Amino acid sequence: MHVDMTMPYCSSLRQTVIDAAVQQNLPVHNGACYVSTEGPRFETAAEIKAYAMLGGDLVGMTGVPEAVLAREAEICYVSVSMVTNFAAGISPTPLTHAEVVDTMKQNAANIRALLHQTIVTAVPAEDCACQHALREFGGFRL
Numbered sequence: 163m164h165v166d167m168t169m170p171y172c173s174s175l176r177q178t179v180i181d182a183a184v185q186q187n188l189p190v191h192n193g194a195c196y197v198s199t200e201g202p203r204f205e206t207a208a209e210i211k212a213y214a215m216l217g218g219d220l221v222g223m224t225g226v227p228e229a230v231l232a233r234e235a236e237i238c239y240v241s242v243s244m245v246t247n248f249a250a251g252i253s254p255t256p257l258t259h260a261e262v263v264d265t266m267k268q269n270a271a272n273i274r275a276l277l278h279q280t281i282v283t284a285v286p287a288e289d290c291a292c293q294h295a296l297r298e299f300g301g302f303r304l
């Protein structure tokens with residue numbers, strides 16, 4: 163089957179996460195284009211330049227195939243991206259794994275607060291389109 167990935171994330175759950183970020187006074191950017199690359203490695207400066215020319219705002223190595231698998235399982239799904247560094251060719255210094263780990267440690271409390279607020283305020287969508295992504299195939303079955 164070919165599942166529709168026009169909008170890869172659940173719009174309902176996405177709004178819940180955005181609202182939770184606002185309630186926690188956390189910076190949130192709504193509407194970026196995420197480019198998922200195959201890692202684990204940092205991209206080259208040429209790759210980053212090409213992705214930017216194509217309209218990419220963020221580049222990372224996660225999110226695929228998770229978003230596709232969630233849609234195929236008819237699960238409402240969103241992704242929260244933690245920006246850990248500027249990309250190759252943009253960063254004024256060479257990229258290091260330590261930079262990524264340090265930033266993740268600094269943001270751990272924010273992520274916990276965001277997830278907690280999201281879980282506390284999330285209301286399961288009763289009839290979200292995500293839950294009917296495979297309608298023409300009879301739905302998801304285990």
Ligand SMILES: [Zn+2]
Nearest residue numbers: 172238290292
């Ligand atoms: Zn949904």
